[in-house]
Amino acid sequence: MSIISRGFRGRRDRTEGGRLPPGQYLVRDFPVLSAGPTPRTKLTDWSFSITGEVDEPKTWTWEQFRSLPTETLTRDIHCVTKWSKLDTAWEGVSVDTLLEGVETAAEYVMAFSDGDYTTNLPLEDLTGGRAWVAFAYDGAPLEPQHGGPARLLVPHLYLWKSAKWVRGLRLMNDDEPGFWETYGYHMYGDPWREQRYSGD
Amino acid sequence: MDETELRLDGNAVAGILQEMFVPEVTAARGRCVGCGEVGEMGAQHLYMYPHAPGAVLRCRFCEGVLAVMVRGGGRVRMALHGLVWLEVPQPAAPA
Amino acid sequence: MARAAIQRRLTWRVARVAEVVDETPRVRSLALSVPDWPGHRAGQHVDVRLTAEDGYVAERSYSIASAPDDGERLMLTVERIDDGEVSPYLTEELQPGDPVELRGPIGGYFAWTVDDGGPLLLVAGGSGVCPLMAMIRHRAARASMVPARLLYSSRTLDDVIYRDELDRDGGDGSGLEVVHTLTRGHPPGWTGRSRRIDAEMLAELAWPPERRPLAYVCGPTPLVESVASALVALGHDPDRVRTERFGPTGS
Numbered sequence: 001m002s003i004i005s006r007g008f009r010g011r012r013d014r015t016e017g018g019r020l021p022p023g024q025y026l027v028r029d030f031p032v033l034s035a036g037p038t039p040r041t042k043l044t045d046w047s048f049s050i051t052g053e054v055d056e057p058k059t060w061t062w063e064q065f066r067s068l069p070t071e072t073l074t075r076d077i078h079c080v081t082k083w084s085k086l087d088t089a090w091e092g093v094s095v096d097t098l099l100e101g102v103e104t105a106a107e108y109v110m111a112f113s114d115g116d117y118t119t120n121l122p123l124e125d126l127t128g129g130r131a132w133v134a135f136a137y138d139g140a141p142l143e144p145q146h147g148g149p150a151r152l153l154v155p156h157l158y159l160w161k162s163a164k165w166v167r168g169l170r171l172m173n174d175d176e177p178g179f180w181e182t183y184g185y186h187m188y189g190d191p192w193r194e195q196r197y198s199g200d
Numbered sequence: 201m202d203e204t205e206l207r208l209d210g211n212a213v214a215g216i217l218q219e220m221f222v223p224e225v226t227a228a229r230g231r232c233v234g235c236g237e238v239g240e241m242g243a244q245h246l247y248m249y250p251h252a253p254g255a256v257l258r259c260r261f262c263e264g265v266l267a268v269m270v271r272g273g274g275r276v277r278m279a280l281h282g283l284v285w286l287e288v289p290q291p292a293a294p295a
Numbered sequence: 296m297a298r299a300a301i302q303r304r305l306t307w308r309v310a311r312v313a314e315v316v317d318e319t320p321r322v323r324s325l326a327l328s329v330p331d332w333p334g335h336r337a338g339q340h341v342d343v344r345l346t347a348e349d350g351y352v353a354e355r356s357y358s359i360a361s362a363p364d365d366g367e368r369l370m371l372t373v374e375r376i377d378d379g380e381v382s383p384y385l386t387e388e389l390q391p392g393d394p395v396e397l398r399g400p401i402g403g404y405f406a407w408t409v410d411d412g413g414p415l416l417l418v419a420g421g422s423g424v425c426p427l428m429a430m431i432r433h434r435a436a437r438a439s440m441v442p443a444r445l446l447y448s449s450r451t452l453d454d455v456i457y458r459d460e461l462d463r464d465g466g467d468g469s470g471l472e473v474v475h476t477l478t479r480g481h482p483p484g485w486t487g488r489s490r491r492i493d494a495e496m497l498a499e500l501a502w503p504p505e506r507r508p509l510a511y512v513c514g515p516t517p518l519v520e521s522v523a524s525a526l527v528a529l530g531h532d533p534d535r536v537r538t539e540r541f542g543p544t545g546s
Contacts, residue, residue, distance in 0.1 A: 005345040007388045010353050010380050035247050035256040037263050180253050184270040184277040197273025211402035226404035242404020
């Protein structure tokens with residue numbers, strides 16, 4: 001049974017007019033969290049692939065990727081460690097663009113990254129204008145500590161699903177847990193239903 | 201900032217392990233599944249933040265994952281799959 | 296006597312603030328009275344937990360700055376981080392008589408007792424001096440003659456924690472040497488060093504590898520990494536260089 005620390009409030013700002021999901025607090029900086037060392041892949045070695053349960057796998061080099069049509073977007077992002085950042089500005093290629101022409105009956109995706117990080121999502125959550133492979137943040141190339149050269153961005157789910165240093169999407173018929181999901185995090189991760197841990 | 205600034209020492213994870221009745225492990229030694237090197241747990245690389253998704257203990261020689269710890273949802277889960285073995289000094293008989 | 300704290304489940308206990316001591320404009324020490332404290336080794340730390348009225352919880356780790364020889368009194372030294380969540384509370388709000396939840400002691404890797412011998416090389420960056428101070432105080436409490444040397448990097452002279460105590464200890468013939476280096480500014484007439492700790496400074500001030508010193512390095516992660524690498528490059532045994540990194544800034 002904890003005692004109350006007289007006068008302690010913590011750094012929480014919950015006055016954002018309903019924009020903060022339950023249990024979150026607002027930050028103005030951009031915290032860096034990582035499960036390991038920052039990968040340093042050279043752009044000449046970089047590629048992005050769609051693999052797995054597809055008729056024809058696809059791959060882009062960095063040049064090919066950067067010649068695809070891009071979008072700029074501003075979104076709120078929510079980390080499972082309880083911080084949220086509002087109105088973050090990104091530029092990226094919509095996952096809809098990457099999936100154009102991909103024939104599949106798969107319903108799930110494993111996003112995979114440099115450094116052996118993985119995270120699973122329903123294919124449906126990566127389509128319909130809800131996901132991007134982002135290469136710029138706040139008007140500048142995405143820094144390595146925040147996932148550069150490119151990261152997945154899926155703002156409607158907790159940020160661990162927005163895999164940093166993403167290198168591809170593997171389509172799967174059945175849902176499988178990725179890195180954090182294996183160790184106890186929720187398979188889906190909806191911040192508005194506070195789905196942080198498996199069983200939530 | 202680069203990733204070296206995110207690293208803490210393995211002894212920062214000692215509190216969580218002791219919570220699970222594991223004996224003082226920072227002085228323990230372990231062998232990495234990935235590269236086979238043996239090191240003291242307290243000298244390995246720990247990636248976490250005050251409220252991290254979880255703690256990831258990595259081999260300081262090859263950065264392979266040794267252990268992962270997640271606290272939340274009413275439980276603590278520990279994975280030790282990256283250790284071939286973990287060795288602690290034999291506890292003295294109680295006085 | 297049986298070794299304190301035989302492996303047992305760590306439990307939270309309630310300590311009381313006995314006294315607050317302002318060490319520097321940004322740093323305050325809290326003297327805590329902890330009933331039934333099981334004892335600790337110099338270099339170990341405690342986890343501190345704060346709970347707000349609505350149940351919000353924050354936890355941080357702080358090195359124990361007092362010697363194990365102080366019985367049921369623990370001293371924690373906290374640096375106030377401007378944007379911090381916990382350190383402003385601990386350094387500005389907490390008053391004598393207030394309760395503080397803590398658990399420990401934690402961490403057997405970064406610990407030293409006089410029985411571990413020496414020579415003892417202590418390298419500190421900023422508030423990294425705190426666990427090393429526990430070692431220095433323990434050495435003094437046991438009147439040990441193990442040769443010891445502290446190389447302590449601070450921004451300015453006003454930021455040097457425990458300055459008076461270190462000035463006294465460093466000249467009292469007990470074999471402790473204290474070397475300061477200031478990285479952001481020094482007073483007129485300053486004859487000490489005024490740059491970041493680098494390989495050249497370590498080559499000058501560390502004992503030669505043949506003396507097999509025990510080194511403890513503590514502070515911000517970039518400093519710890521560069522000092523530890525430099526010591527190993529100078530020929531010191533990596534197993535005798537122990538590190539405690541405070542993360543990017545400490546919180």
